[in-house]
Amino acid sequence: MLILVVNAGSSSLKYQLLNMDDESVLAKGNCDRIGIDGHVSHKTADGRSIDADCEFPTHTEAFQKLVEVLTTGDAAVIESMDEISAVGHRIVQGAEVFDRPCLVTPEIIDQIDDLRELAPVHNHAHALALRACTAVIPATTPQVVVFDTAFHQTMPPKAYMYGLPYEDYEKYHVRKYGFHGTSHRFVSAALAEAMGRKIEDLKIVSCHLGNGSSITAVKGGKCVDTSMGFTPLDGVLMGTRCGAIDPSAVTYVADKHGFTPDEMSQYMNKKSGFLGVSGVSSDNRDLTAAAEHGNQRAKLAQDILAYEIQKYIGSYAAAMNGVDAVLFTGGIGENSWEVRESVCENMDFFGIKIDRELNRQSRGKLVKLSTPDAAVEVWVVPTNEELLIARDTLAVISK
Ligand code: ADP
Numbered sequence: 001m002l003i004l005v006v007n008a009g010s011s012s013l014k015y016q017l018l019n020m021d022d023e024s025v026l027a028k029g030n031c032d033r034i035g036i037d038g039h040v041s042h043k044t045a046d047g048r049s050i051d052a053d054c055e056f057p058t059h060t061e062a063f064q065k066l067v068e069v070l071t072t073g074d075a076a077v078i079e080s081m082d083e084i085s086a087v088g089h090r091i092v093q094g095a096e097v098f099d100r101p102c103l104v105t106p107e108i109i110d111q112i113d114d115l116r117e118l119a120p121v122h123n124h125a126h127a128l129a130l131r132a133c134t135a136v137i138p139a140t141t142p143q144v145v146v147f148d149t150a151f152h153q154t155m156p157p158k159a160y161m162y163g164l165p166y167e168d169y170e171k172y173h174v175r176k177y178g179f180h181g182t183s184h185r186f187v188s189a190a191l192a193e194a195m196g197r198k199i200e201d202l203k204i205v206s207c208h209l210g211n212g213s214s215i216t217a218v219k220g221g222k223c224v225d226t227s228m229g230f231t232p233l234d235g236v237l238m239g240t241r242c243g244a245i246d247p248s249a250v251t252y253v254a255d256k257h258g259f260t261p262d263e264m265s266q267y268m269n270k271k272s273g274f275l276g277v278s279g280v281s282s283d284n285r286d287l288t289a290a291a292e293h294g295n296q297r298a299k300l301a302q303d304i305l306a307y308e309i310q311k312y313i314g315s316y317a318a319a320m321n322g323v324d325a326v327l328f329t330g331g332i333g334e335n336s337w338e339v340r341e342s343v344c345e346n347m348d349f350f351g352i353k354i355d356r357e358l359n360r361q362s363r364g365k366l367v368k369l370s371t372p373d374a375a376v377e378v379w380v381v382p383t384n385e386e387l388l389i390a391r392d393t394l395a396v397i398s399k
Pocket of ligand 1 (some may be wrong): 209210239283284285286331332337
C-alpha cells in the first residue's frame with residue numbers, strides 16, 4: 001500500500017512516497033520556489049534522480065509536476081496516481097480545533113485556512129496545497145491531515161495558559177499550542193519500544209533540536225508541557241529565533257530600532273538565535289567550527305542553548321515529579337555530540353550520566369548514551385515525521 005506524504009510551505013512542496021508494506025521510501029523530493037520561478041528535485045530509492053528548473057506560478061503547477069515525476073520519465077516509480085492509497089499532509093497549526101489526524105473535506109480545508117491568523121507563514125500555504133492536491137489527484141484518493149500541534153492538546157490549562165487577561169484566550173485564542181508534536185510523539189514511542197517499557201509507565205523529556213528546537217515533557221505517552229508556545233518562537237535559543245525573552249525587552253528593542261510589530265517579529269524570528277548571538281551563522285556546524293577557532297560568541301550561543309536545555313530538563317522533572325529518560329533528536333540532537341555532552345554535564349543531581357566516548361561516536365542512530373549506573377537513561381532517537389504521518393494516514397483511512 002502506497003502513501004504519499006506532503007509537507008507544503010508557502011514556496012515549497014516536499015514529498016515522500018512510502019510503501020507501507022515495509023515502511024520503505026520509494027521516492028522523495030521537493031517542488032521548490034513556488035510563486036518565484038520553480039525547481040524540482042526528485043530522488044528514487046534506487047538512485048535515479050531529476051533536478052530541473054520549472055515554472056510554478058502556484059501550488060497547483062507544483063503538484064502537477066509532482067505527479068509527473070512520480071508517474072513518467074526516467075525517475076518514475078509508479079504508472080498512475082491510482083496506485084497511491086492516500087495522501088497525508090503535515091499541517092502546522094490545528095489550534096484547539098484539531099486534536100487528532102482527520103480525513104480532508106472542503107470544510108476541513110476551510111477550517112485550516114481560518115486558523116491562518118495563528119500561523120501566518122504556514123496554514124494558508126497548507127490550505128493552498130490541499131486545494132491544489134484535491135484538483136490534481138484522483139477524486140477517489142483520500143487525503144488526511146496530521147497536525148504538529150495535536151500531540152500537545154493534552155497539556156493542562158495551567159501549562160498552556162499565559163498570564164494575560166483571560167479575554168485574550170477567549171477572544172483571540174492566545175495560549176501555548178506547542179509544535180513539533182509529530183516528532184515528539186514519534187520519538188517518545190520509539191524510545192519506549194527501545195527501552196522495552198510501556199510508554200504509559202514512562203516520564204520522558206524529549207529534546208527536538210534542529211533549526212527550530214523544542215523540549216517536551218511526555219508523561220505516560222501524553223504531552224504535559226512543551227517549550228514552544230503560541231508560536232514556534234518560544235522556548236530555547238534556535239538557529240535564527242531568540243526563544244523566550246522578557247516581553248518588556250521586545251517593546252524596548254522595537255522602540256530603539258523604530259520597528260513596527262511585524263518588523264520586530266522578523267527580527268526575533270530571522271535575525272536572532274545562533275545567528276544573532278554569534279554573528280557567525282544560524283547553523284550549529286558553523287558555530288562548532290568557529291568555536292574551535294576561538295570565536296567566543298559562537299561558543300556563547302552554544303552555551304546558552306545547552307544551559308537552557310538543562311533548565312528545561314530540571315523544570316520538566318519537577319512538572320512530571322521525576323524523569324525516566326531524556327532523548328535527543330533533530331539535526332542537532334541526532335548529530336552534535338558537542339551539544340549533547342554540554343547538556344549532560346553537571347547534571348548528576350538529576351541522575352544524568354553519559355558514556356562520553358560512546359556519545360562522541362554516536363551520530364544519527366538509535367543509541368543509549370547513559371552509563372549503567374545512571375538513574376536516568378539518555379538516548380539518541382532519530383525522528384521520522386514523514387513515517388508517522390504515513391502511519392496516521394493509513395490508520396485514518398483504515399477506520
Ligand atoms: P529543521 O529544524 O529545519 O528540520 P534539522 O533538524 O535538519 O533542521 O537541523 C538542522 C541543524 O542540525 C543545523 O543547525 C545543523 O548544523 C545541525 N546539524 C546537522 N548535521 C549535523 C552534524 N553532523 N553535526 C552537528 N550539527 C549538525
